[in-house]
Amino acid sequence: MASMIVLSVTAVPDHLRGALTRWLLEVTPQLYVGTVSARVRDQLWSSITACTGDGTSVLAYPTDNEQGFALRTAGPQRRTPIDFDGLTLVAFRHDGKETANPS
Numbered sequence: 001m002a003s004m005i006v007l008s009v010t011a012v013p014d015h016l017r018g019a020l021t022r023w024l025l026e027v028t029p030q031l032y033v034g035t036v037s038a039r040v041r042d043q044l045w046s047s048i049t050a051c052t053g054d055g056t057s058v059l060a061y062p063t064d065n066e067q068g069f070a071l072r073t074a075g076p077q078r079r080t081p082i083d084f085d086g087l088t089l090v091a092f093r094h095d096g097k098e099t100a101n102p103s
Contacts, residue, residue: 003062005041007032009048010075011055019047049074
């Protein structure tokens with residue numbers, strides 16, 4: 001059964017962006033939305049992870065859990081999804097840079 005997916009890609013090759021537009025709509029630059037089967041979703045994700053390189057990708061798709069969706073990520077991420085008692089939370093990686101000058 002087909003279901004809606006949301007895909008965000010950053011700094012990926014043009015050929016990958018072109019391949020994604022065969023299945024999904026690019027609603028804003030680097031943000032794709034569409035309705036595909038689980039098989040197509042998994043094949044698209046395999047293509048994305050093979051071509052991401054230094055770019056980043058995040059896929060959100062429906063699943064049978066408390067939140068109703070799951071996340072997949074590829075590439076270096078500042079935000080990492082973690083499982084916390086069955087809920088997906090997003091952890092931020094601290095890069096050590098201070099943005100404010102403490103007094």
